[in-house]
Amino acid sequence: MDLIIYGIVNSITLILMSIGFALAYGVSRVPNFAHGALFILAGYLTWVFRYRVDLPYWLSIILALIIVGLVGIALYQFILIRVRGMPISEIIASFGVGLAILEFLRWSGLRGTAHMLPPFISGTVRIFDVPLDYQRIIVIFGGIGILLFLWAFTTFTKTGLSLKAIAQNERAGLVLGIDADRAATVAVSLGAVFAGVAAVILLPLGNIVVEMGYEVLVFAIAVSVCGGLGSWKGAVLASFLIGFAQTITVSFVAPHYHFVMALFIIIIVLIFKPSGLFGRQKELEERV
Amino acid sequence: MSSNNIDAILEVKDLLVYYENAIAINNVSLKCPRGKVTGVFGANSAGKSTLMHTISGLILDMRIKEERRGGERITWYGDVLYNGKNITNMKPSDRAKEGLILSPERRQVFPESSTMENIKIGGYLATREEAKKTMEYVFKLFPELINLKNREAGFLSGGEQQMLAIGRALMAQPKLLLLDEPLLGLAPSIEARLAQAIKTINAETGITVVLSEQYARPVFPIIDYGYVLENGSIVLEGTSEELMDNPDVLGAYFGM
Numbered sequence: 001m002d003l004i005i006y007g008i009v010n011s012i013t014l015i016l017m018s019i020g021f022a023l024a025y026g027v028s029r030v031p032n033f034a035h036g037a038l039f040i041l042a043g044y045l046t047w048v049f050r051y052r053v054d055l056p057y058w059l060s061i062i063l064a065l066i067i068v069g070l071v072g073i074a075l076y077q078f079i080l081i082r083v084r085g086m087p088i089s090e091i092i093a094s095f096g097v098g099l100a101i102l103e104f105l106r107w108s109g110l111r112g113t114a115h116m117l118p119p120f121i122s123g124t125v126r127i128f129d130v131p132l133d134y135q136r137i138i139v140i141f142g143g144i145g146i147l148l149f150l151w152a153f154t155t156f157t158k159t160g161l162s163l164k165a166i167a168q169n170e171r172a173g174l175v176l177g178i179d180a181d182r183a184a185t186v187a188v189s190l191g192a193v194f195a196g197v198a199a200v201i202l203l204p205l206g207n208i209v210v211e212m213g214y215e216v217l218v219f220a221i222a223v224s225v226c227g228g229l230g231s232w233k234g235a236v237l238a239s240f241l242i243g244f245a246q247t248i249t250v251s252f253v254a255p256h257y258h259f260v261m262a263l264f265i266i267i268i269v270l271i272f273k274p275s276g277l278f279g280r281q282k283e284l285e286e287r288v
Numbered sequence: 289m290s291s292n293n294i295d296a297i298l299e300v301k302d303l304l305v306y307y308e309n310a311i312a313i314n315n316v317s318l319k320c321p322r323g324k325v326t327g328v329f330g331a332n333s334a335g336k337s338t339l340m341h342t343i344s345g346l347i348l349d350m351r352i353k354e355e356r357r358g359g360e361r362i363t364w365y366g367d368v369l370y371n372g373k374n375i376t377n378m379k380p381s382d383r384a385k386e387g388l389i390l391s392p393e394r395r396q397v398f399p400e401s402s403t404m405e406n407i408k409i410g411g412y413l414a415t416r417e418e419a420k421k422t423m424e425y426v427f428k429l430f431p432e433l434i435n436l437k438n439r440e441a442g443f444l445s446g447g448e449q450q451m452l453a454i455g456r457a458l459m460a461q462p463k464l465l466l467l468d469e470p471l472l473g474l475a476p477s478i479e480a481r482l483a484q485a486i487k488t489i490n491a492e493t494g495i496t497v498v499l500s501e502q503y504a505r506p507v508f509p510i511i512d513y514g515y516v517l518e519n520g521s522i523v524l525e526g527t528s529e530e531l532m533d534n535p536d537v538l539g540a541y542f543g544m
Binding site: 082083084085086158161162164165168169170171172173174175176177178179180 | 346356379380384385389390392396398400401405456460
């Protein structure tokens, strides 16, 4: 039973980590390799506002999310826009920015284990006799909440629909009056905010450390590649696949294999489905 | 038709377009009268698509992409006037806001979105009321699409996709509708059906239509004025009757 419950928590953790990345790639085909850095930046900013500036916790979180969103806008408007349409350059540029952010944070004092965010509500409950703390329950609902928001946003709002349009066929979108750069800015910025939301929900479970930024990026890429780049349905499914596989590995083999497991699953999935679980763009392209 | 004092919604003046050193459009001037259907005919590589890209503004996007890649240099000279305003260097999305909407070659529907979603995306520039009204009109015009509302557009047939592409373009509230090879690759019966629909749109809504086509016969009955492009230049122009009387046109574009 605890395997199932912790498997679910672990899976939703992966969804939270990767959904911002999957969104930015899925709707605007921008591989935002600064994703992990934005995650840590949001966590660290929250910590700074909370303990250095002494703001209330909720206000610190909101301020941190706004700043991360603005960083996302700047990242697209000043850097990515210049290399748009060239995937390798986009990766190198965004990864460079991520590296700069992370190492700047390290330089400016984000070292050691002294940086922690408090859980929203402390305490534990027992579900089916498995002890589960409230923060992990918030993780579950946060993950579900983000997915619902994303679904509603891309189904009912004009902006959401325009993002989808640009992702599928940029030129057809352009001639319908959709500004591709504006759509991509929204996507990258929203992806950054999602990274921030994930950070404030997940970081109370551990320390804020720079290395986590790299880890989040690796997991985000693992999940997105495995699920089929650009499909967040695939990302969700892949999160569950990898999440449960990791939980099982941790319980029955050894905890330090959980990272290997994520990459191992990518290999297995790509052998059988080369474009990922839900990567059907290729399939459709071949129909003329 | 004396081409000097007509009310033209769109005018192309002395247009030259080069891909690197190859000339794609060679000194083309044309006028599209308001509220009418204008046809542009020509074989493959005659420059129809380049002309459509220049009018819709996509060529600006192509140029930026090529520049970033370090690919072909795209250059153009001359003017495109829309409602008397020079739009030669206006972004395609801004042209769309002015009511200049292109339905691209090979339909380019959004394959992973449903038919309904494609139509909704088309209404990006429309207000809620306009979108609602136009949606009803599109389904009245193409009742075939009603039963396919929830099907992914990538799985529609060519004819259905073309209806969807035209419907989607209508949703954007065009004043000038550009149709780039709307009948490409379709069965003759569907060709006739779509040509009729295009005429109906023009007659019922007053939207000016400019369409390009390789094979003139199916659209000939619906055009008011036509241009024939060959190797990037206009070699012939006239009303449909005038073109009909020309033996070269009959041979080349009607197979007679």
